[in-house]
Amino acid sequence: MAVKRWGHSRRLFIWTGAWTSLVALLAGRLFFIQVADARNYEGHDLLALSVGQRQEQFVVDSGRGNILDRNGQSLTGHTFLGLVVLPPWHPDLQDPNLARLAAILGRPVNQIQSALASMKQPGLLSLPGPGGTSTSIELTDAQAAAVQSLGIDGILPRQVTVRYNNQSLARHVVGFIGEDPNLVTQVYDGRYPLNEPVGKMGLESVFQEDLRGNGPARTLHFYVDGEGRPLPGLGIREATRPDTGLNVQTTLDMGLQKIVESAMDKVALPRGAAVVMDVHTGDILAMASRPNFDQNHIPSGAANYPKNLAVEADFPGSVFKIVDATAALDKGQLTANTPFDCTGSIQIGDGILKCWKVHGHETAEQAFAQSCNVAFAQISMKLGRQNIEDYAKAFGLGQRQGQVVDGRDVFDEEDPGSIFVGPGNALRLLANTGIGQENVRISPLQAAVMAATIAGDGKRPVPRLVMGLTTAQGDPYRTFPTQSPVQAINPAVAKEVGQWMREVIASPQGTGDLLAQAAWPVAGKTGTAQTGQTRRVNQWFVGYFPYDHPRYAIAVDALDISDSSGLRYPEPIVLDIVNALAHLGTTPQTSGAPQSGVGR
Secondary structure: OHHHHHHHHHHHHHHHHHHHHHHHHHHHHHHHHHHHOOOOEOOEOHHHHHHHHHEEEEEEEOOOOOEEOOOOOEOOOEEEEEEEEOHHHOOOOOOHHHHHHHHHHOOOHHHHHHHHHHOOOOEEOEEEOHHHOEEEOOOOHHHHHHHHHHOOOOEEEEEEEEOOOOOOOOHHHHOEEEOOHHHHHHOOOOOOOOOOOEEEEHHHHHOHHHHHOOOOOEEEEEEEOOOOOEOOOOOEEEEEOOOOOOEEEEOOOHHHHHHHHHHHHHOOOOOEEEEEEEOOOOEEEEEEEEOOOOOOOOOOOHHHOOOOHHHOOEOOHHHHHHHHHHHHHHOOOOOOOOEEEEOOEEEEOOEEEEOOOOOEEEEHHHHHHOOOHHHHHHHHHHHOHHHHHHHHHHOOOOOOOOOEEOOEEOOOOOOOOEOOOOOOOOHHHHHHHHOOOOOOEEOHHHHHHHHHHHHOOOEEOOOEOEEEEEOOOOOEEEEOOOOOOEEOOOHHHHHHHHHHHHHHHHOOOOOOHHHHHOOOOOEEEEEEEEOOOOOEEEEEEEEEEOOOOOOEEEEEEEEEEEOOOOOEOHHHHHHHHHHHHHOOOOOOOOOOOOEOOOOO
């Protein structure tokens, strides 16, 4: 019996010893991790990570470089005196100091209380503005001093820099930034914090590495407990980092960009784009797309990102007749006085191609000015596929036109468009192609290059959007010079086509006669294209000005417009732009609402 008891006690002793040893080992390991090696456990500073888990921050200035216009004015990075709110430090919403704050801001106290109650994350105090949209409060120096004197915990007047606001221009060119852990991991190899906003579209994306710098330049830090309450004694601290990113300087002119966007919004362009280019250098001076978008609120998923329609190819309609006229004149198949008869339609094989009106007897130049489909169907069929394709390519159509920097396309979403898709020489194919239908797709950027080529005596400019990179102090870091133009078209032919384009505006029967009112003489070509959707059309104007001393090439399209609306959008937009530019030296003439003229 005693033997059995001894055996039982022995087993108990062994198990107890084993468990005691295991617990001792675990305790020792925990001591090693938490105390002895806390600063360098498997390459991690556990003390810093522990504090970091309780640390929150508000970025006052991201340190990201700005995107500038050609004169150094910023298209990003609006700096002002704002009110930073740190939610864990919220005061009692009935605090009498809030009434004093409201008085300083000239706002009802209930607006302040409502805004504070809705804030769950650190941010800028925003209050309802005109139209009901909330905008960040911007303080004067006197207001900032008065707010500071109130000493309200968690409400701090600070000079802050926001990337975008509701006045931002060239949004489709600039693009936007946002948090994207997958992008950081897959594209940037995890070199940034996963929650750091990165460029996701436009120049913000293309020049992400140049713009970023080494992280936030100014931040407010504070510490909270497990319940999100401020930790006593630690307070709010401000940290600065001097190493900011580079600036990207574009060829855009902010003043002209504003003129272009105002002209588009004046006629409430529903969908379309505009490009203004320097005829001689190829510098893109303005580029805008509609509908516009809020850079601070982007739908999730790349498929839902806004499209820069200035580099998106679509049916051009009759503006493609510039290609036909150039080719036929250069090949000796046409003169200005070559006669045509338009009865309103033409039989091609077993089909009929219709014109937008009966033009009767006309010369080739008149057919161009009046945009006669019957005449240009015949011209195109005589030219043949190879000639059409060759001259289209000479103008830069059917290929990407955007600038390339270090192997990066500055328009990463640019659509090269097309002239012909697949084989074929059927007369109907040639006729439809010649009037800018069938498989023809061009972008406003390509159209502006085509207009600049005519204006420049046949020299095709190479478009440039980015002039270079500069430091935060404005010193040059890298320069991307203009490239020499290509002599793509016979100068004499380009000059004659330019005269035809002038008749589009100057002739009383010209389809662009509205622009005869412009303060500067304009040359151009209108277009209206079928889209394949019932009673929906694309409207275009492509041209240059001043006609006698060309400086600006312009292309405007309005996409997917109802052909029963009775409105044309491109010409009123162009008229406003020309007059605004002419006003820099002369008195402009005003334009009205969109004019009728669908089908031209």
